Amino acid sequence: MKTIYSILYVTLNAALNEKISIGMVMFNGQEHFYNFSNEKLSVFKSLMDSERFNLIKKYLLSIQKELNIDNKINNSLFSNRDLKNNWVSESYISYLSKYSNNIVQFSQPKSIDIDFQRDNFIKLFEKYIHKFEIIEEAIPEVNIHTRVKENLFPRIETNVNIEILLNSENFENLFAPIEVDFLGMNCVPLAGQTIDFEKKHYYLENDITRFVSLTKAIELEGNNKGKYYILGREPQKNIDKNHLLWEHIRDSDFLEFVDIDEYGIVEDYIKGNNVKPYFQE
Known part of the structure; x- marks a missing residue:
């Protein structure tokens, strides 16, 4: 099975196409890895109003929750085999990448010639996003x-x-x-x-x-x-x-x-x- 990844971006200025990479999802059709940079996210506080910042943060955390990824349970658990999360697919992420008005944008999914492994995900994350870190904050329940x-x-x-x-x-x-x-x-x-x-x-x-x-x-x-x-x-x-x-x-x-x-x-x-x-x- 091929390894595919997509980068998540936050758009700062749509007219000038200014955007900053914030996270990544990598998958192979059965499993997926996902993470985003909390350190980079914190920088956005000074670049945008609080309402937009909170929407971005909640969206990134909601993906973590939806994929059932619990990074608090030791440092090796970043993937999930739950096939109910079948939206993590090449076709659907390609579909998401076409929506430029989204708060967070996905890049077109790309194949990469590496094994689908945690260490490779971390290396790719640190190449395109930021230093890898564990996101331990759970998404707040919204009534x-x-x-x-x-x-x-x-x-x-x-x-x-x-x-x-x-x-x-x-x-x-x-x-x-x-x-x-x-x-x-x-x-x-x-x-x-x-x-x-x-x-x-x-x-x-x-x-x-x-x-x-x-x-x-x-x-x-x-x-x-x-x-x-x-x-x-x-x-x-x-x-x-x-x-x-x-x-x-x-x-x-x-x-x-x-x-x-x-x-x-x-x-x-x-x-x-x-x-x-x-x-x-």
Whole structure:
């Protein structure tokens, strides 16, 4: 089996194509090695705003978590045989390399005439990235509902109803009660719901179905098409059904998916369109 590697870059200036290598993945179709330079990452703190820096750090750590790589368990464990992580492939990384708008870019995968071994990975890493180091920091668990409450709600609470419980008394065609994160109105109705795409698929489908039912009930009430947001995080790719559902919502013309770290998109729309609470006190 051939050995293939791809370098991960952070783009500093897209217009000038300024980028810095930050990590590497090496694989052979069955196993993979992955690491990034924490020392290089720390330099970015002075080169970009804190929000962008945190997004980059979380993305790099999320790959480590998704590949089930635990570098704390002795210095020799950097690979994984779990075939559920089959996105680590030449074709998919080639696909990722074409997306120049990603926070972290992958280079086109390249074959290299070396044995697939830990020592060779370290040598290649130190040649193209930086001095090899063990990344022991675990990715922090993100409670998406808490993140939305803390970051978005205070910015829009005067424009919308927050965490409002709705039932058929509010909308005639709403057959099951639902608590929605926010609800507003301008020329068209607006609603938003935070969804955890990592939960069991049955419960995820139920959450989506209930929110869609609410949007239909709202539109039947006033015969107006509305603006509807789903806030959340892209699920791990090895959760196939969940990731497929996330893709459908992301590509939907009816619902608009917004990553919880990009909540400013929702705020800008609400403020820019002078949205008011749907139910006035």
